[in-house]
Amino acid sequence: MPLAVTEFWVKGGTVAVRFAIMPDGTIDKPVVTLTSGHKKYDQHALDTILRAAPFPPLPAAIKGPLPMCMRFGYNVDPDKLRKDPSKSNH
Numbered sequence: 001m002p003l004a005v006t007e008f009w010v011k012g013g014t015v016a017v018r019f020a021i022m023p024d025g026t027i028d029k030p031v032v033t034l035t036s037g038h039k040k041y042d043q044h045a046l047d048t049i050l051r052a053a054p055f056p057p058l059p060a061a062i063k064g065p066l067p068m069c070m071r072f073g074y075n076v077d078p079d080k081l082r083k084d085p086s087k088s089n090h
Contacts, residue, residue, distance in 0.1 A: 012075030013038050015045040020065035025054040028065065036074060045072040 013036025020028045030049040032042050049070060058066055 012036075012073065013041050014076055015042050015072045015074070016069055017045050017049055017072070018067070018069045019049055020067050021055050021058060022065050023058045023062065025057045027053045027055070033069070034071075038074070041072070041074045044074075045070070048072070 014034065015032060015036045016034035017030045018033045019030035022028065027049070030046050032046065035042050036045075
């Protein structure tokens, strides 16, 4: 976690990162689609995705990349992260 998370005066934020998992488990370049407003939070979210890769290969039935969007919350109420995904474009 970024050091800023432990600093009580730094407001929290939500970051959304979009990427795709390729059939072999590698990923394309992740992109921040919703910034927290804190560069350290945004970079941590990107770094987390990059460190998690590669993923296991996708099942053979999945032809082509599998689009993903991950949301990260830093110093935020967990209930605020649970919005209806059908109402989000992230």
